[in-house]
Amino acid sequence: MQQEYTYAVARIRYRENKLLNDADLNTLLSAKNADAVIRQLRDKGWGDNTGTDDPDSLLRREREKVWEFIDEIVPDKSVFDFLLIPNDFHNLKVAIKSITRDMKPDDMLLHNATIDPMTIYDAVSKREYDSLPDFLAETAKQAMSVLLQTSDGQLCDIIIDKACMEYVEKLGKASSEEIIRLYCELFVASADIKIAIRSAHTKKRLDFIQRSLAACETLDVDRLASAASLSYEDVLKYLETTRYSSAIPAIRVSMSAFEKWCDDTITEAMKPQKWEPFTIGPVVAYLIARENEIKAVRMILSAKINGLSDDVIKERLRMMYV
Amino acid sequence: MQEFFNNSGLFFALLGAAIATLMAGIGSAIGVGKAGVAAAGVLAEEPSLFGKVLIFQLLPATQGIYGLLVGFLILSNVGLIGEPKDISVLQGMLYFASALPIAFAGLWSAVYQSKCAVAGISTVAKKPDQMGKAIILPAMVETYAILALLISILAIFGIAAM
Numbered sequence: 001m002q003q004e005y006t007y008a009v010a011r012i013r014y015r016e017n018k019l020l021n022d023a024d025l026n027t028l029l030s031a032k033n034a035d036a037v038i039r040q041l042r043d044k045g046w047g048d049n050t051g052t053d054d055p056d057s058l059l060r061r062e063r064e065k066v067w068e069f070i071d072e073i074v075p076d077k078s079v080f081d082f083l084l085i086p087n088d089f090h091n092l093k094v095a096i097k098s099i100t101r102d103m104k105p106d107d108m109l110l111h112n113a114t115i116d117p118m119t120i121y122d123a124v125s126k127r128e129y130d131s132l133p134d135f136l137a138e139t140a141k142q143a144m145s146v147l148l149q150t151s152d153g154q155l156c157d158i159i160i161d162k163a164c165m166e167y168v169e170k171l172g173k174a175s176s177e178e179i180i181r182l183y184c185e186l187f188v189a190s191a192d193i194k195i196a197i198r199s200a201h202t203k204k205r206l207d208f209i210q211r212s213l214a215a216c217e218t219l220d221v222d223r224l225a226s227a228a229s230l231s232y233e234d235v236l237k238y239l240e241t242t243r244y245s246s247a248i249p250a251i252r253v254s255m256s257a258f259e260k261w262c263d264d265t266i267t268e269a270m271k272p273q274k275w276e277p278f279t280i281g282p283v284v285a286y287l288i289a290r291e292n293e294i295k296a297v298r299m300i301l302s303a304k305i306n307g308l309s310d311d312v313i314k315e316r317l318r319m320m321y322v
Numbered sequence: 323m324q325e326f327f328n329n330s331g332l333f334f335a336l337l338g339a340a341i342a343t344l345m346a347g348i349g350s351a352i353g354v355g356k357a358g359v360a361a362a363g364v365l366a367e368e369p370s371l372f373g374k375v376l377i378f379q380l381l382p383a384t385q386g387i388y389g390l391l392v393g394f395l396i397l398s399n400v401g402l403i404g405e406p407k408d409i410s411v412l413q414g415m416l417y418f419a420s421a422l423p424i425a426f427a428g429l430w431s432a433v434y435q436s437k438c439a440v441a442g443i444s445t446v447a448k449k450p451d452q453m454g455k456a457i458i459l460p461a462m463v464e465t466y467a468i469l470a471l472l473i474s475i476l477a478i479f480g481i482a483a484m
Contacts, residue, residue, distance in 0.1 A: 006356060006440055010363025013447040073363075277360070277441045 004278045008073040012286045019322045020293050034304040055301040066290045082171040082184050087113035089164035095121040139163035158212045165214035179270050179281045188216040190262045196228035196235050264319040289321035331414030335400040338421035339393040346389025346428025353382025353436030360440040364447040374446050378439040381460050385428035388471040392424045399482045420477030427470030435463035
């Protein structure tokens with residue numbers, strides 16, 4: 001019998017009222033400066049009582065609050081592995097690079113992951129890969145030896161990124177929740193498309209591209225790799241034959257426009273979760289919506305701090321869930 | 323054996339009373355429990371909504387009361403409450419049959435009404451001013467429990483008048 005999340009969804013429903021909508025973002029955008037934005041966010045309950053006005057601390061605290069809330073309402077956090085696993089792979093990357101460069105990793109590690117980042121760091125530094133979970137152990141060993149033998153940081157990144165994409169894809173396929181399957185598929189497909197576009201721009205060789213791309217259901221990675229080895233236009237020509245044809249105008253604008261397209265596609269797909277009372281779907285949708293919200297606020301704050309025009313930011317702001 | 327057969331009318335009648343109370347009661351217990359979980363979730367966020375979510379939680383409770391009513395009517399008609407009566411096997415089986423509508427419709431309507439009540443609680447959590455509309459939807463499910471109750475009661479009175 002499928003587990004029900006009635007209690008969690010009821011709490012999420014109330015909290016959805018507090019999510020920022022498009023009008024809220026416009027109000028934040030029209031604020032005079034970053035301090036005014038932070039003041040408005042504090043009025044909406046962002047941050048905590050420490051009174052710090054540092055934008056990074058505010059956003060970090062907000063992300064922590066989201067996960068503290070999730071811990072409270074969902075006893076088994078493993079259903080969110082598909083969101084947290086990429087942070088484990090990021091931490092692995094940081095650990096390997098900081099160990100080989102004899103640097104301290106502290107600031108770059110992400111603590112919101114399935115494994116304590118220092119566990120990864122210790123395992124890699126002592127070469128005790130068996131103490132890592134299966135999904136990381138082999139990748140850690142391979143990436144570390146490649147980096148030590150070739151000193152090629154890019155190759156090390158490719159090994160870790162591909163392993164991450166393959167694992168997320170596996171989690172998506174194993175999930176019975178439509179929104180999780182869609183998110184995982186789009187996560188891998190969008191990463192593949194970005195790799196293909198960058199490879200086409202930098203004229204990478206076919207074997208390099210093939211090694212970088214992870215298989216997914218909605219893309220034929222062999223065709224995508226071949227197209228990327230030819231030209232940028234060939235990549236777009238191939239994408240026209242896939243379900244990502246509607247992303248082509250965004251890809252032509254820029255990579256960040258494509259990222260916005262991906263986020264908006266997920267937001268659109270998760271809107272029906274607003275009426276679902278029992279499954280984990282609304283909790284996942286809330287988590288993704290909060291992440292998008294934090295992303296949007298970060299953009300607005302950077303724009304205010306760096307004096308960018310509101311129009312530039314408006315183009316980049318994601319569609320909101322509510 | 324002969325004595326058992328002679329008294330089995332009473333046995334079937336009692337079985338009917340038991341099944342009406344039991345199944346409708348199980349449905350209500352599941353329903354009230356499920357709606358209660360959602361109500362607790364909303365209260366953790368906004369305690370001032372207690373009055374509103376309590377009404378939703380109580381909606382699936384009525385089927386249990388209907389089952390109890392039918393059970394009570396059967397018991398009093400066959401003389402298990404009040405003056406003892408002679409009940410034939412046929413009468414006992416008819417009483418048993420009369421309990422079935424509220425037993426089954428009570429169970430399933432309570433379970434499905436609770437699903438609707440949970441959705442209603444979500445609506446109130448988001449839009450407390452929509453309480454009136456949100457409560458009508460799970461109340462519609464009640465119709466079928468009431469129809470079943472009506473048939474069960476008419477059947478019981480019909481058998482008593484035979």
